Amino acid sequence: MGGYLSADEWEVLRLSLKIAFWSVAGSLPPALLVAYVLARLRFPGKSLFDALVHLPLVLPPVVIGYFLLLLLGRHGPLGAFLEAHFDIVLAFRWTGAAVACAVMGFPLMVRAIRLSLENIDEKLEAAARTLGANRVRVLATITLPLALPGIITGVLLSFARSLGEFGATITFVSNIPGETRTLPLAIYTYTQVPNGDANALRLSLLAVLLSVAALFISEVLARRATRRLKGRDAEG
Amino acid sequence: MLKVDIAHRVGRLSLAIAFEASAHVTALFGRSGAGKTSLVNIIAGLLTPDDGHIEIDGEVLFDRARGINVPAHKRRIGYVFQEGRLFPHLTVQRNLLYGHDAAAAAHAPDLAQPRHIVELLGLEPLLARYPADLSGGEKQRVAIGRALLSDPRLLLLDEPLAALDAQRKDEILRYLRLLRDRMRIPMVYVSHAVEEVLQLADQVVLLADGQVVAAGPVEAVMGRPDLRERAGIFDGGVIIEARVQAIDAADGVATLAFNGGTLTVGRSDVQAGEAVRVRIRAREVSLALEAPRHISIQNILRGTVREIDTSRGDSVSVTIAVGAATLRSRVTRRAARALALAPGIDVYALIKAVSLERHGARVE
Numbered sequence: 001m002g003g004y005l006s007a008d009e010w011e012v013l014r015l016s017l018k019i020a021f022w023s024v025a026g027s028l029p030p031a032l033l034v035a036y037v038l039a040r041l042r043f044p045g046k047s048l049f050d051a052l053v054h055l056p057l058v059l060p061p062v063v064i065g066y067f068l069l070l071l072l073g074r075h076g077p078l079g080a081f082l083e084a085h086f087d088i089v090l091a092f093r094w095t096g097a098a099v100a101c102a103v104m105g106f107p108l109m110v111r112a113i114r115l116s117l118e119n120i121d122e123k124l125e126a127a128a129r130t131l132g133a134n135r136v137r138v139l140a141t142i143t144l145p146l147a148l149p150g151i152i153t154g155v156l157l158s159f160a161r162s163l164g165e166f167g168a169t170i171t172f173v174s175n176i177p178g179e180t181r182t183l184p185l186a187i188y189t190y191t192q193v194p195n196g197d198a199n200a201l202r203l204s205l206l207a208v209l210l211s212v213a214a215l216f217i218s219e220v221l222a223r224r225a226t227r228r229l230k231g232r233d234a235e236g
Numbered sequence: 237m238l239k240v241d242i243a244h245r246v247g248r249l250s251l252a253i254a255f256e257a258s259a260h261v262t263a264l265f266g267r268s269g270a271g272k273t274s275l276v277n278i279i280a281g282l283l284t285p286d287d288g289h290i291e292i293d294g295e296v297l298f299d300r301a302r303g304i305n306v307p308a309h310k311r312r313i314g315y316v317f318q319e320g321r322l323f324p325h326l327t328v329q330r331n332l333l334y335g336h337d338a339a340a341a342a343h344a345p346d347l348a349q350p351r352h353i354v355e356l357l358g359l360e361p362l363l364a365r366y367p368a369d370l371s372g373g374e375k376q377r378v379a380i381g382r383a384l385l386s387d388p389r390l391l392l393l394d395e396p397l398a399a400l401d402a403q404r405k406d407e408i409l410r411y412l413r414l415l416r417d418r419m420r421i422p423m424v425y426v427s428h429a430v431e432e433v434l435q436l437a438d439q440v441v442l443l444a445d446g447q448v449v450a451a452g453p454v455e456a457v458m459g460r461p462d463l464r465e466r467a468g469i470f471d472g473g474v475i476i477e478a479r480v481q482a483i484d485a486a487d488g489v490a491t492l493a494f495n496g497g498t499l500t501v502g503r504s505d506v507q508a509g510e511a512v513r514v515r516i517r518a519r520e521v522s523l524a525l526e527a528p529r530h531i532s533i534q535n536i537l538r539g540t541v542r543e544i545d546t547s548r549g550d551s552v553s554v555t556i557a558v559g560a561a562t563l564r565s566r567v568t569r570r571a572a573r574a575l576a577l578a579p580g581i582d583v584y585a586l587i588k589a590v591s592l593e594r595h596g597a598r599v600e
Contacts (some may be wrong), residue, residue, distance in 0.1 A: 126282050127321040129308040131335030131386045141334075145325045 008177070009186075009203060016182040019094055020162035024155055025100035027109060031154065032144075035113035056168075057107040065171025068100055072172075096173040097180045101165045105158030112157055116150020117143070148225040155217035158212060183207055238262075238279070238390060238424065241444040242288030242298075246274050251285075258426055258436035261416055263454070264426045272426045273318075275443070276392045279424070281308030281316045292389055298599050307456045312339075314421075318377040318395045319501045322367035328378050329363040335386025350385055356418060357381045357411055373404035377411060384421070391423045397432060409435055417468035430458065434475060434513050434593040455513075459562070473517040489534075491593075496561030500534045501590050518553060520584030521565035522586040525575055535587035539563065541579050544572065552577075556585055563587075 005013070038046070056064050072079040073091045078129060082088040090096035120143060128138045144151075166184040173180040175189065187203045190196035241254040251440045264272050277283035279290060281297065284305060290298040292313070297306045314335075322331050336350060354360055357377045367375060376396055380563055383391060393412075397405045409432065416423065416436060427433055433454060440457045442450040450457045459474040478494040485504050492499045492512065499514065506512065527536065539558035546552050552572040554565045563585050567577075577583070 121321075123317070123319075123321055124323060126308070127315070127317060128323070128334065129282070130280050130311075130313065130315040131382065132309050132312070132338040133334070134309050137338075142323060148325075195599075 005202070005206075006199075009199070009206075011178055012181060012183055012186040012203065014204065015094060015178070015180075016163055019098045019101060019182055020159050022095075022098040023105060023162045024109075024159050026098065026160060027102040027106050028151075028155065029112060031106060031158075032107040032151070035110045035117055036152075038110070039114045039117035041212075053110055053165045054107045056104050061104060061165070061167025062171050064103060065100060065168035066095075066144055068103065068168065068172040072096065072099065090173075092173050092176060092180065094173075094179050097165075097169050097182065098162075100168040100172045101162035102158075103167050104165050106162040108157040108161055109154035112150050112154030113147060114150075116147040116153075119150075120146045149222045152218055152225060156214055163207070163210060163214075237293060238422070239291045240275075240279060241291065242275075242285040244278060244283070244287070245276065246271070246283035249274075249446050251275065251278075252516055253446065253448055254444070255441045255448055255451050257422070257439065257441070259422075261423045261425055261437045262440075263433040263437035263440040264443060265428065265433055265440050265458075267428055267513045270443040271446040272428075272443055273394055276315070276394050276424065276426055279390075280313050280392055281306060283313075285434060285443045308580060310577055312387065312389045314383030314386055314391040316376070316379050316383050316391065316393045316396045318398050320367075320372075320379045320399075321357070322370075322375055322378055322382070324367050326366075327361065327363065328365050328367070328370070330366065332363075332382050332385055335382060337437065338384075341389040353384050354380050356414065371404070371409050372400050376400065376404075376408050378516070380408075380411070380415070383464060384415075384419070391421050391424060392426070394426045395428070397429070408540075412436055416469075430515070431593060433458065434515060459564075473520075474562055476514050476516065476561055478512050478514055480506045480508050480512060483508055494561055496539070496559030496563075497537055499587070500588055501592050503592055506592075512596075515561060515591045515593060516587055517589070517591075518564040518566035520587060520589040521556075521563055522588065523554065523556075523565050523567060523571075523575060523577070524584045524586060525581075527584055528586065531586075533588060537563070537585045537587065539583060539585055541577055541581045541583055543579060544577055556583060558585065 038050060038053070069091065070076050072082070074080065074089065076081060079089075079091060082090070088095075090099055095221050124146070125138050125142055128142050133141065163182075164184055165182070166188070169180065169182060170185060175185045182188065183203060183206070187200050187207070190200035190203065238257040240256075242251065244251045249269070249271055251274060253271070253275055266272055266274065270330065274283060278285045278298075285298065285300075286446060287300045288298065289296070289300070292311075296302070296304050297311055298304060322328075323334065325352075326334070332354070354363070357380060358414060359377060359381055362374055367378070369370050370378065380393075380396070397408055398406065413436065423578055425432070425436055425480065437454050439452065440454050441448055442457055450460065455475045455477060476494050476496075478492040478499065480490055481493040482491045483504055483506065484490070488502060488504045489500050490506050492501060492514065494514075501514070527538075537558045539556040541554060542557050542562070543555040544552060544556070546569070551566050554567060554572070554577060556565060557561045565585060575583075
C-alpha cells in the first residue's frame with residue numbers, strides 16, 4: 001500500500017485515525033455516565049438535559065464548530081482559562097479536532113449505550129445484590145458486561161462519525177496540513193485544486209475501505225458479545 | 237428464627253403481615269395476588285416496606301421506628317427466584333461462585349466447599365455451560381446452588397417450580413427434599429401448589445389479600461375446610477401423617493399406618509418405616525351405613541359423624557372421626573337426607589383415592 005499512497009496521504013490517514021481514536025477514548029467515560037443517568041435516574045429537568053445531549057445531532061455541524069470556537073478559542077472564556085492555567089491550546093490543533101469530533105459523536109454513543117442499558121433486566125441486578133454484591137460490584141460485573149454490545153456499537157458509531165466529521169472541524173480548527181487536515185478535509189481540498197481529482201478519488205476509496213473495516217470489526221465484536229447471552233441455538 | 241411484622245402498600249393491595257418462622261421449612265401459601273412475592277422481596281431487602289420490623293436470629297434487618305434498614309447485599313439471605321435469574325454472560329461455574337467468593341472473603345473463610353453443593357445438586361456436567369444452553373430444570377438447580385453458596389442464614393424460594401413442566405417439577409422437588417434433609421439452613425418456601433407444601437413444609441403461613449389468614453403446622457392448617465375458599469386450597473379434605481407399615485411388591489401396594497387405622501395405597505416406591513403425608517380429598521370419600529361387601533374399594537374405615545356443614549352450595553361436607561384422626565366427605569344433599577346423616581351416627585367411609593405425598597425420611 002506504500003506505493004499506492006503518497007507521503008502526504010499517509011500523513012492524512014495517520015492523523016485521521018489518531019484524532020478519531022482520541023475523540024472516542026475521551027468521550028467514552030462521559031458517555032457511559034450520561035447514558036446511565038438517562039437510562040436509570042429520574043430528576044427534574046431530565047428532558048431538557050436529554051435535549052442538550054442530542055443537540056449536536058440536530059444542529060448544523062458548522063454551528064457546533066463556531067460555538068466551540070467561541071467557547072474554546074484562545075479568546076473564548078474556557079479556552080483562555082485552559083491556556084492560562086494548564087497551558088492547553090485547542091484552537092487550530094489536532095487536539096481541538098479531536099474535541100470537535102468527540103462532541104459530534106457524543107449523542108450517537110450515548111444513544112447506543114443508553115438503549116442497551118434500558119434493555120438490561122434490572123431483576124438480574126437485584127439477584128446480584130441478594131448474593132452479597134454492593135452497587136459498585138453490580139455495576140462492574142453485571143450492568144456493564146451486559147451493556148457491552150451497546151457500548152461496542154456506540155464506540156463504532158462515534159468512531160465512524162469522527163472519521164467523517166467535516167463542518168465542525170473546519171470551523172473550529174481550520175484545515176491545516178499535518179495538524180488538522182483529516183480525510184474529509186483533504187478530499188475537499190483536492191477537489192478544489194486543478195488535477196486533484198485522482199487524489200480525491202483515491203482518498204475517497206480509502207474512506208470507504210476504512211468504514212467497511214470498522215463496520216466489520218464492530219460486527220464481529222458485538223456478535224461475540226451477544227452470542228453467549230443468547231445461547232448456542234440462537235447463533236447464526 | 238425469622239420474625240416479620242410489616243405494613244406496606246403495593247398498588248391496590250395493602251399488606252399487613254406478621255408471623256414468625258421457626259420451623260425448618262416454612263411455606264408461605266396463597267393465591268397469586270395475595271402479596272407473597274412482595275413479602276419475600278421485603279424480607280430480602282429488595283423492597284422497603286412502609287412500616288414495620290424484621291429480624292433474623294435476633295439481628296434487626298429492618299425497623300422503621302429505629303431507622304434501621306440493612307441493605308440487601310448485607311442481609312445474607314439467599315433468594316431463589318421464580319425465573320432463575322442466572323447471569324447470562326457468566327458460565328454456570330462463575331454464576332455459582334458469584335456470591336460464594338464474596339461471602340468467603342467477608343465473613344466465612346471456612347465456608348462449606350462448593351464441591352459439596354455441586355455434588356448434591358448434580359451440577360458437575362453443567363459447570364462450563366452458559367445459562368442460555370440449560371433447560372428450565374437445570375437453570376433452577378443452578379439458581380438454588382448459587383443461593384446456597386453465598387452462605388445465607390435463610391433461603392427464600394419464590395415459587396421456584398412455577399415455570400417448569402410437571403416432570404421438571406418432580407425433579408426439582410426431589411432435590412429440594414434432599415437439601416432440606418441434608419442441610420440445616422432454614423427455608424421460606426412460597427407456593428400456591430398444595431402438593432409442594434405437603435411435600436416440603438413443616439409450617440405454613442396462609443396469606444390472602446395481604447393478610448395472614450392462618451399459621452401453624454401443615455396438617456392443621458391445610459386441612460381446614462373454612463380456609464379453602466379464601467386461600468385457594470384446592471378442594472376440602474384432610475392431610476394425614478402416616479408411616480409405611482408394609483410393602484407388597486408383587487401387588488404393587490403399600491400399607492400405611494395412621495392414628496385412625498391403616499390405608500392401602502397403590503405405590504411400592506416407598507420404604508418400610510418411611511414417614512409420609514397422605515391427602516384424602518373430601519369428594520373422594522363416600523359414605524355407607526353398612527359395611528359394603530364385594531366392592532373394589534380397598535380402604536373402608538369405620539367412624540362416627542361429628543359434624544355436618546350444609547352452608548356451602550348444593551353439597552354437604554361431613555366430618556367423620558376415625559380413631560384419633562378426622563376424615564371429611566362431600567356428598568349431595570339428597571344422599572345426606574337418604575342416609576339420615578346426623579352427628580353421632582356410625583358410618584363407613586369408603587375412600588376411593590388416596591394421594592400420597594412423600595415427605596421423606598427426616599433426620600431430626
